[in-house]
Amino acid sequence: MPDIQNITILGLGYIGLPTAALIASRGLKVLGVDTKEDVVKTVASGAIHISEPDLDGLVAKVVSSGALTTSTAPRPADVFIIAVPTPIDEDNRPDLSSVNAAVDSIVELLSPGNLVILESTSPIGTTEAIAKKISDRRPELQVGMNGKDNSAVHVAYCPERVLPGQILTELINNDRCIGGITPSCTRMAQRFYKMFVRGACVATTARAAELVKLTENAFRDTNIAFANELSLICDRFDINVWEVIDIANRHPRVNVLRPGPGVGGHCIAVDPWFIIDSAPDLARVMRTSREVNTNKTVRIIERAEALIDDHPYANIACCGLTFKANIDDLRESPAMEVALHLATKYGERIKVVEPNLKRLPDKLAKHGVGFMTIDEALHACEIAILLVDHDEFRMIPLASRRHLDVIDTRGIWQDMPART
Ligand SMILES: NC(=O)c1ccc[n+]([C@@H]2O[C@H](COP(=O)([O-])OP(=O)(O)OC[C@H]3O[C@@H](n4cnc5c(N)ncnc54)[C@H](O)[C@@H]3O)[C@@H](O)[C@H]2O)c1
Incomplete structure (x- = not known):
């Protein structure tokens, strides 16, 4: 697996911010990206805009050490994590506009060896749609869309199942369900999560992982x-x-x-x-x-x-x-x-x-x-x-x-x- 040093996390909400802070506390360089300027400014000052026990101290620590920085625009990284909202619209249909915007914002930054992980709760097929979008715009990256397991950029789904109020503990201890769009995507994502997760990182396909969370x-x-x-x-x-x-x-x-x-x-x-x-x-x-x-x-x-x-x-x-x-x-x-x-x-x-x-x-x-x-x-x-x-x-x-x-x-x- 390529050396992982830099992580870009898109979305600094209830899921993205604790994840960013936790990963930064493990010696990796994390850029936290949010489209809301006030969120970016608050986190950059070492403070937090959500209520979650112990998160304030951890964010203050990793910001002051320089391990966590923030921006409204993503930059190249080894791993990109998408943790943006996925609400339903007034007709109870999934609204994936934030996921699509997040992918659009990174697609030109990708380079061979990168790993793109979707953590947002998503309908079946969303991870494959992300891979296809990347493949269409960057055909040279071969994101597993050719039926062969030879992607240059790896794409995987890993849903979040933490309980608000216990997020930092559960991020580390919960079992994770990881599904890549190819087996090597799954393996790469598994190895990444093993860097900070103590729970089991259970491997499956992207579609199954999406349905596990919804189930x-x-x-x-x-x-x-x-x-x-x-x-x-x-x-x-x-x-x-x-x-x-x-x-x-x-x-x-x-x-x-x-x-x-x-x-x-x-x-x-x-x-x-x-x-x-x-x-x-x-x-x-x-x-x-x-x-x-x-x-x-x-x-x-x-x-x-x-x-x-x-x-x-x-x-x-x-x-x-x-x-x-x-x-x-x-x-x-x-x-x-x-x-x-x-x-x-x-x-x-x-x-x-x-x-x-x-x-x-x-x-x-x-x-x-x-x-x-x-x-x-x-x-x-x-x-x-x-x-x-x-x-x-x-x-x-x-x-x-x-x-x-x-x-x-x-x-x-x-x-x-x-x-x-
Ligand atoms: N909060 C939970 O307890 C929980 C648990 C499991 C799963 N989830 C899922 O995780 C995902 C994120 O949830 P959340 O609670 O963290 O949401 P949130 O609303 O707290 O945070 C999402 C953040 O993403 C930002 N954002 C939106 N579009 C962006 C873009 N294109 N680029 C960068 N940032 C962008 C928003 O400004 C916001 O700050 C959702 O799919 C949710 O269903 C949440």
């Missing part, structure tokens, strides 16, 4: 959809869903997940669409799961409205806004969607409690809703819509919430008469 999130979405569907069935027959799940899970081969107000975040709620878009005639369970999970949010809104309309003078605590417990991330959050809907309809009667945010998001504030601590809300409100299972909410003793009419979408207050 992980579609599997979660489908299992949550089962739980959400079950919660609606229990509701109809006036059966406690939490009890049903707890007892069913005593079966040694059953593990029903917990229902909630829907599915949020930028991965589980998004990635299944990449499969559905590729094979709409086949991905029927995945599409239905997306619909079930989206519809669960609508059902929670309807139940909340029915309860609130029965109590015309009550104040309502909306407990939690984030897309899952104990984080500050609001992306695609069903809790936010419920709160926003209720805020639009009931205005200042709504009191939002979100211990992980310092201030109320503007789109809620403009409806005049209150922003309270949980203790203030317990005094001020007669109704509580529990939307996120934050630790702060789990710890509230029954005596402090006995007076409330509750819709508990996460099943953490099951010691009182509750609606799921």
Whole structure:
């Protein structure tokens, strides 16, 4: 394998920045590239623009040592890593414009011996499309498109599966799935990741690696959809869903997940669409799961409205806004969607409690809703819509919430008469 010394990473977000800092801390020279000038400036000053434990210290260290530099434009390197956003558009179709722009920005910089790695979550065939784009524009580089395994530039896919909040540890310890467009591309990428990954670097093809990542999130979405569907069935027959799940899970081969107000975040709620878009005639369970999970949010809104309309003078605590417990991330959050809907309809009667945010998001504030601590809300409100299972909410003793009419979408207050 050619000597690897210089790495260029495109995209300095939640994935690209920790990856850049980690690789720089292993004695390699890293150029971090981002199209956002403020991001480039912040990182160049040794600071960070995202919230992730221990990342600030590591970035400060590698920037001050000169191992990590930043720019808005890529420069030649031995390895290029693409870690740019891959969202869906309003029709739930993958938007690969950032990936395409990233490839366009490096294609003229490539030289024989280079390795190009896509880390962004991507639809099946994206890595091959990148290889083809490079091949079309730089035919002399022979990027494995001729059916022979003799690429001068190697192209591979290696998805990221880290958990925000534990990114630096998981970058090192998680197993990685690596698929090149040819076996020698896979081997070269494996050897590169082995320079800083302690987990296994499992080899496969580019297409399989793309689908592995999508499968992980579609599997979660489908299992949550089962739980959400079950919660609606229990509701109809006036059966406690939490009890049903707890007892069913005593079966040694059953593990029903917990229902909630829907599915949020930028991965589980998004990635299944990449499969559905590729094979709409086949991905029927995945599409239905997306619909079930989206519809669960609508059902929670309807139940909340029915309860609130029965109590015309009550104040309502909306407990939690984030897309899952104990984080500050609001992306695609069903809790936010419920709160926003209720805020639009009931205005200042709504009191939002979100211990992980310092201030109320503007789109809620403009409806005049209150922003309270949980203790203030317990005094001020007669109704509580529990939307996120934050630790702060789990710890509230029954005596402090006995007076409330509750819709508990996460099943953490099951010691009182509750609606799921
Ligand atoms: N955040 C996670 O927990 C996570 C986990 C697994 C996979 N992923 C996937 O990793 C990819 C990156 O996600 P993220 O959370 O880091 O996104 P992010 O939005 O935090 O960061 C992406 C960065 O890329 C920059 N960018 C966009 N186009 C660019 C270009 N052409 N050249 C250089 N920079 C460019 C953006 O300005 C942004 O700063 C996505 O595909 C995502 O689905 C993310």
